[in-house]
Amino acid sequence: MTALLAVERVSKHFRGLVAVDQVSLSVMPGDILAVIGPNGAGKTTLFNMIAGVVAPDEGTIAFCGERIEELAPDERCRRGVGRTFQNVRPFPALTVEENVVIGALLRRPDVAAARRHALAVLDRLDLIERRALPASALTLPDRKRLEVARALATEPKLLLLDEVMAGLRPTETDRMVAILAGLNRDGLTIVLIEHVMRAVMALAHRVLVLHHGARIAEGAPETVVRDPAVIQSYLGAEALG
Amino acid sequence: MIALWRGLAPRTRAWLAGFLALLVLTPLVADRYLLSILTLIFYFAYVGQAWNLMMGYAGQLSLGHALYVGLGAYVAALLWVYFGVGPWLGVFAAIVIAAAFGGAVGWLGFRFGVEGVYFALLTIAAAEFTRIAFDHLAFAGGSGGLFIPYEEGRLGQWWNLRGGQLLFYYVALALAAGGVALVAGLTRSRLGYQWLAVREDEAAARALGIDAFRAKMAAVLVSSAMTAVGGVFYAFYYNNLFPAQIFDIGRSIELILGPIVGGLGTVFGPVVGAFILTPLGEGLIALTARLGIDAPGMKAVFYGLTLIAIIYVRPSGVWPWLARVIGVTERVP
Numbered sequence: 278m279t280a281l282l283a284v285e286r287v288s289k290h291f292r293g294l295v296a297v298d299q300v301s302l303s304v305m306p307g308d309i310l311a312v313i314g315p316n317g318a319g320k321t322t323l324f325n326m327i328a329g330v331v332a333p334d335e336g337t338i339a340f341c342g343e344r345i346e347e348l349a350p351d352e353r354c355r356r357g358v359g360r361t362f363q364n365v366r367p368f369p370a371l372t373v374e375e376n377v378v379i380g381a382l383l384r385r386p387d388v389a390a391a392r393r394h395a396l397a398v399l400d401r402l403d404l405i406e407r408r409a410l411p412a413s414a415l416t417l418p419d420r421k422r423l424e425v426a427r428a429l430a431t432e433p434k435l436l437l438l439d440e441v442m443a444g445l446r447p448t449e450t451d452r453m454v455a456i457l458a459g460l461n462r463d464g465l466t467i468v469l470i471e472h473v474m475r476a477v478m479a480l481a482h483r484v485l486v487l488h489h490g491a492r493i494a495e496g497a498p499e500t501v502v503r504d505p506a507v508i509q510s511y512l513g514a515e516a517l518g
Numbered sequence: 519m520i521a522l523w524r525g526l527a528p529r530t531r532a533w534l535a536g537f538l539a540l541l542v543l544t545p546l547v548a549d550r551y552l553l554s555i556l557t558l559i560f561y562f563a564y565v566g567q568a569w570n571l572m573m574g575y576a577g578q579l580s581l582g583h584a585l586y587v588g589l590g591a592y593v594a595a596l597l598w599v600y601f602g603v604g605p606w607l608g609v610f611a612a613i614v615i616a617a618a619f620g621g622a623v624g625w626l627g628f629r630f631g632v633e634g635v636y637f638a639l640l641t642i643a644a645a646e647f648t649r650i651a652f653d654h655l656a657f658a659g660g661s662g663g664l665f666i667p668y669e670e671g672r673l674g675q676w677w678n679l680r681g682g683q684l685l686f687y688y689v690a691l692a693l694a695a696g697g698v699a700l701v702a703g704l705t706r707s708r709l710g711y712q713w714l715a716v717r718e719d720e721a722a723a724r725a726l727g728i729d730a731f732r733a734k735m736a737a738v739l740v741s742s743a744m745t746a747v748g749g750v751f752y753a754f755y756y757n758n759l760f761p762a763q764i765f766d767i768g769r770s771i772e773l774i775l776g777p778i779v780g781g782l783g784t785v786f787g788p789v790v791g792a793f794i795l796t797p798l799g800e801g802l803i804a805l806t807a808r809l810g811i812d813a814p815g816m817k818a819v820f821y822g823l824t825l826i827a828i829i830y831v832r833p834s835g836v837w838p839w840l841a842r843v844i845g846v847t848e849r850v851p
Contacts, residue, residue: 330721350725351726354726359725360722368714371718379711379712379723386708431726465706
């Protein structure tokens, strides 16, 4: 089976700073890969290279066996890469429903059909009662779920989630974990950047740990959290506490 | 069109039908002066609508829409004066040429990431360049102007836009109503949603697979083409064109005030704005004339003050508030 996403030795420098250094990863269909690491480890830069917001200085990115590192973000989305933003970016003046309809219109040019699909997605993300509200009126947990709903409405093969658990209370985290686990059971492949270890442990099939832009560990969640290098650089206080 | 109508709430339909019927029947009782004011209102509602499509929906600020009015006017007038091609045919040439200019401005701006105020400056520059060019185009009359000759024998040729106030009243009404229907239809389409997404957050729109460049180009093409049709109307209504007037930045500003006052990004905002501003401006002119005051900049000052007052009281425009008051919804929830 070929990998859905294959990142080969990508690097990105910002002026003198090495943000991402020769990182490779591969994601099989149906996988959930979590990317963890301290702030500034290069997680979001890696993400942005996969989503097409920044171009890698070197290395290749293949999606469904085709090279995509030169493509624009909208073209990558059309090929099946969906994403959320770390700082949520719903369309504030539009309603929750309109936000998701815009995502749904990608595969369904007919507005009525897109609306039906959007309502189904909203139902799945527990946002159906909020559909007529302007997105700017939502609470943070609701906005996070709207962000996921909107990306999901584009029917991605791969969903990139950038810290969707950040700022959520434990009960809300569990709710998001349950939703994402359900989507994964239905065949969605997920790559997530996450600091909330509770969510990582519950969701991830594999964990990739970045530090100073480079990979320091990769493997099953239970193995990675016991890795001395990972504890040293990232988990430290949390693991000891 | 039928689908649009069906999509409206019954109360909205009743208001719309009543309002339209009232305007259709107005000439039965109104005098020539009132009809001329209403004609001007419809004209501003229409060109305001065209601008609103680009700014209110797609979020791209143009401060040079006089360019498309002027191009539409000159193209149709030249075809008529030199070749006897009537405006009903000339309008297509006007659309093509104005859209070509709009496309060029849009391409320069969007391709090279010229955004916001800088894009607005680009639109001003395009209008100014064209004004200067027309000042020196001898075959178009240069700065001395282009005149559509008065021909008694052609009066009553409505298909050539030769006629009296009543003809222009109905043509302007049809334009305004058509503009509302077109924008209402477009904004409920896939393209309309893409415009909203680009307006709200371009990076997020692209992350949802929207080709932002294409969406913005579509907005500027449709908007410039629509505006050119208004220009054709202008040419045959006034029968004289001067580059210093028609391409002037003051004209570009004048036509965007209505949508801002009425409500950006709403279908009826430009109409409501035109109904508020135009009578006020014309009333002021009539008043100063009666008082024997000659103050050329007065209308602009007055519009400025009105704009400040209305934006202070209703920051999102008059229409969103008015719609709530009369219980009308524009967007189907």
